[in-house]
Amino acid sequence: MSEAAAIQKNASDEEQVKSAQSETILYVDGVSVTFDGFRALNNLSFYVEPGELRAIIGPNGAGKTTMMDIITGKTRPDTGDVLFKSEIDLTKLDEAEIANLGIGRKFQKPTVFESHTVFDNLLLACSGGRGVFQALFHRLSDAEKIKIEKTLVTIMLEDKRDEMAANLSHGQKQWLEIGMLLMQEPELLLVDEPVAGMTDSETEETAKLLRSISKEYSVVVVEHDMEFVRDLDCKVTVLHEGSVLAEGRLDHVQKDPRVIEVYLGR
Numbered sequence: 001m002s003e004a005a006a007i008q009k010n011a012s013d014e015e016q017v018k019s020a021q022s023e024t025i026l027y028v029d030g031v032s033v034t035f036d037g038f039r040a041l042n043n044l045s046f047y048v049e050p051g052e053l054r055a056i057i058g059p060n061g062a063g064k065t066t067m068m069d070i071i072t073g074k075t076r077p078d079t080g081d082v083l084f085k086s087e088i089d090l091t092k093l094d095e096a097e098i099a100n101l102g103i104g105r106k107f108q109k110p111t112v113f114e115s116h117t118v119f120d121n122l123l124l125a126c127s128g129g130r131g132v133f134q135a136l137f138h139r140l141s142d143a144e145k146i147k148i149e150k151t152l153v154t155i156m157l158e159d160k161r162d163e164m165a166a167n168l169s170h171g172q173k174q175w176l177e178i179g180m181l182l183m184q185e186p187e188l189l190l191v192d193e194p195v196a197g198m199t200d201s202e203t204e205e206t207a208k209l210l211r212s213i214s215k216e217y218s219v220v221v222v223e224h225d226m227e228f229v230r231d232l233d234c235k236v237t238v239l240h241e242g243s244v245l246a247e248g249r250l251d252h253v254q255k256d257p258r259v260i261e262v263y264l265g266r
């Protein structure tokens with residue numbers, strides 16, 4: 001390639017990278033991380049658009065949790081870029097700063113306040129740093145009331161509002177915790193294996209719930225349950241050995257011989 005052509009190609013590559021960045025809520029590019037000589041993420045790159053619902057699948061040890069840890073500031077990458085809304089460099093921020101930016105993370109195990117009602121759990125989640133006592137006894141603003149009512153409908157727990165969280169089923173606790181994250185109005189929601197341990201009907205309802213949430217927020221879901229991933233009806237990223245093995249609609253990646261070999265065929 002001539003020098004001029006090489007310069008032009010570099011410029012066009014840079015433009016492509018800029019254009020990918022400018023359309024993303026999450027930009028993960030060339031991320032690697034090594035633990036004690038073991039490469040958990042290996043030049044990982046993927047991009048999530050604003051308002052997108054994305055499923056991340058892959059065999060055990062593929063790097064899914066490590067990827068979430070990198071985005072939320074729990075783990076620092078050795079190399080690579082992780083940008084929120086195209087320009088905020090998440091690798092320079094700590095976990096609290098990243099959460100305050102509007103990136104909510106839902107871990108696999110629900111952590112709700114068991115001895116409080118569903119309503120109060122949502123109230124506590126929007127308390128903005130007030131202590132439990134102050135949060136529960138301060139006068140609710142109309143805006144807060146509307147937000148809680150709207151969230152109760154979204155998470156399908158309207159008729160359980162006065163129920164103690166301890167009395168909810170496992171699936172309902174997961175929905176409540178998703179609701180608690182929604183109270184903080186995250187722009188990006190990361191959800192780790194939400195349907196593990198759920199009944200079939202709860203699993204179906206959860207897919208509907210995440211699809212509806214993704215109309216307002218960007219959502220990234222890590223999950224192993226293929227029926228559930230099918231119900232999400234979204235783009236799927238398959239991770240393997242710390243890199244993206246395949247990406248596209250589930251029907252497309254399910255036919256990929258490499259995906260069948262390392263994951264689905266097992």
Ligand SMILES: Nc1ncnc2c1ncn2[C@@H]1O[C@H](COP(=O)(O)OP(=O)(O)OP(=O)(O)O)[C@@H](O)[C@H]1O
Pocket residue numbers: 035036038039040058059060061062063064065066067
């Ligand atoms: N802090 C750590 N120290 C050493 N090795 C680690 C650490 N965290 C992760 N690993 C290793 O990195 C690899 C990727 O792990 P990770 O938990 O990200 O995979 P995963 O795709 O989430 O797997 P699973 O589906 O089982 O949850 C694994 O081999 C794991 O043992």
